[in-house]
Amino acid sequence: MKKPNDTQTSAPSKSRREIKKFWTEDGEQELSELSRKKRSQIIEAALETFLELGYEGASMNLVAERAGVIKQTIYSHFQDKQSLFRVVIASLTVDYVQNALQEPELIDKPLPAVLRKIAETILARHQDARHIRFVRTMIGEAERFPELAKLFTDATVRPVLSLIVERIKNQTIYKFDDSEAFARVFIGTVVNHCMQQHILHGKELLPFDSTRLVDELVAIVELHRIR
Amino acid sequence: MKKPNDTQTSAPSKSRREIKKFWTEDGEQELSELSRKKRSQIIEAALETFLELGYEGASMNLVAERAGVIKQTIYSHFQDKQSLFRVVIASLTVDYVQNALQEPELIDKPLPAVLRKIAETILARHQDARHIRFVRTMIGEAERFPELAKLFTDATVRPVLSLIVERIKNQTIYKFDDSEAFARVFIGTVVNHCMQQHILHGKELLPFDSTRLVDELVAIVELHRIR
């Protein structure tokens, strides 16, 4: 709601000493050791602050304080608050998908075991308070930052979906008429359970055991067994 | 992030002329015609503003301007920004459940028809831009306003859930071992589809036809038919 100060946005700069702007696109910059350390301090503090207070609720002063850095240092690494938010949220998004989607040992396991493993992964992630705040922030800002929401979907929903579809097609024990629709039923159920129980505090109001849900889903799979 | 001015929060008031505070709990106040009109203008404007900009992003100045009212009028009807937010969001929540959960003609319809009707209702609601903003805001503020999130769950999820469970139990054509788990699979799938497609902009990235999903769910129901 606050209009930025755009005095001298066009003028080169009245400042006597030019301050290095790392975010300027002048090729691949080799950041010094110190710079990289400060940068990661800023990112970590910004992350914590944005996830706790939301985009508007977080102040740059607080981020600087938590990062153990002065504001100018932030503004030498990031153009402005919006761009800091975008970088921080986007990098957390890709971090999550990177640490999660190793599909290691479950090659050639039966379909129900694969599905249980996927459900377990999603459920486990929602035990992490930071992830819950992450999802809340992502959804809360989805109107103001649609690219981030799309990135989130692309990085988290898409690969799981296609993994399930591929698994369904590479087996002959169960028969599904519309494998993508079934995949969406499966992850939709699990994700909505997390959303309802953890994001919206449903566990304090209508608690429901997740294993009952997964068992139900697996039972549904079993109904598709070729007889 | 801004600390409120709490000068004279304890002192009675330095103001010469006492301003009527409708939010004071001094019994059932009969608001005048004018007051009720102003109040509803304020609520409508606050709703639009909070849903568009979020709690922190919305300013009382803008709400007053949109309501065609001066700020003092807002503060004579509501204690502060938080309380305005709570009233506005809570009343929208109960409005939604009120206008939605008439279970009219579908008495004694077969189970698949009932489920299709429920899915249709949920899907239709997510065609409304205001409802999408409502859900985004509700989730985005779920950490700062947990009571609102719980109210939301209680008012929207619970009744649909128990309706389905009751419907499953009052029929003998289909057999479900865990009717509540199945109910959660059903509405979880539908709600997550809306969340993914509309709230998180998934329809512009991984579009998926909702009727395919509902058909899949009904096909799953059909697998439970007693042979």
Next chain:
DNA sequence: ATCTTACCATACCGATCGGTATGATACGAG
């Protein structure tokens, strides 16, 4: 030994924030 770089501390800028004070006006009830 000088220069540059990246940081520090502090203070400042204009704008906007949530909320209040003052005084005027329009109007219905007695």
Next chain:
DNA sequence: CTCGTATCATACCGATCGGTATGGTAAGAT
């Protein structure tokens, strides 16, 4: 016709906002 009420317009309050300016310090490179 007067009195109380609920609004209006406007201005103000202290605090905080995002962002910048000034000047200084420590360290590595030339």
